Amino acid sequence: MSIDQDDPRPPYIQIANQLRAAILTKKLAPGEKLPSGAELAKRYGVARQTVQNGLDILRGEGLIVSRQGSGVFVRERAERPVGLRPHIERAFAAPAVTLDFAGFSGETLFGAVQEPLDRIREGRLTPESISIRILLPDMTIPMGLPCRAEDLADDPDIRERMNRIMLRNTQGITESVAELAELGLVGKTSAEIQVYGGVPLFKLYILNKEEAFFGFYPVVRHSVPINGEQREIFDPMGKNSILFHHSLSEDTDSKDSQFVEQAQTWFDGMWSSVGRGVVVQ
Known part of the structure; x- marks a missing residue:
């Protein structure tokens, strides 16, 4: 070690x-x-x-x-919670990689992309381009979740804690992807982050516009350290949430194909309308 x-x-x-x-x-x-x-x-x-x-x-x-x-x-x-990872690794084997994510903190996304990024550094994967878009709630404005457990009220300190976690994860992704272009390992890369004013209730991954994974965030009461003291909060927690998998097929009228298409349409619409860019420093 x-x-x-x-x-x-x-x-x-x-x-x-x-x-x-x-x-x-x-x-x-x-x-x-x-x-x-x-x-x-x-x-x-x-x-x-x-x-x-x-x-x-x-x-x-x-x-x-x-x-x-x-x-x-x-x-x-350990096998069940990481079921998403093999699909992401396979998606990164494509010449043009696209990954759209909508969710809360981006923690699971951060962990899931590390293995394929390592394989690109090692020369075992050689995509020509990578495009990642991350859509997250705007933690600078009041919202219903996460909130204080005692009175269900919005709390700027709780949001600031969550914002730090989000920035830590997203910065890790953007820096890792940018590094691949700087090293000449991938011809074209982009990793963008946008925020919107809304409560995070679900997570959505769309891989290469062909596969979609969708899961709900259970709301959990737990204790977190804030400004040196433990605070009870209600928090959307997706660490062990079940993801429902959908993929395109030759049958464009199938439920799976329609789900992927509608999920992509929803994401593109959110991204181009109410999403606002952020600068990760």
């Missing part, structure tokens, strides 16, 4: 990638307890918060689970 100082990716991404690989190759077995945050920080030579950011990615992908008072464990059945 070590950080590659020559790797342009942030340390927390490297940590997440190494642990993910160990889990998927069964070097860390289902149900196995991970080393403590302090021990991982010592092994990697980084701050504990850096380790925590890496673990948050894996937690968002459904690969690990925290048990209060016991630690962090590999999920007993």
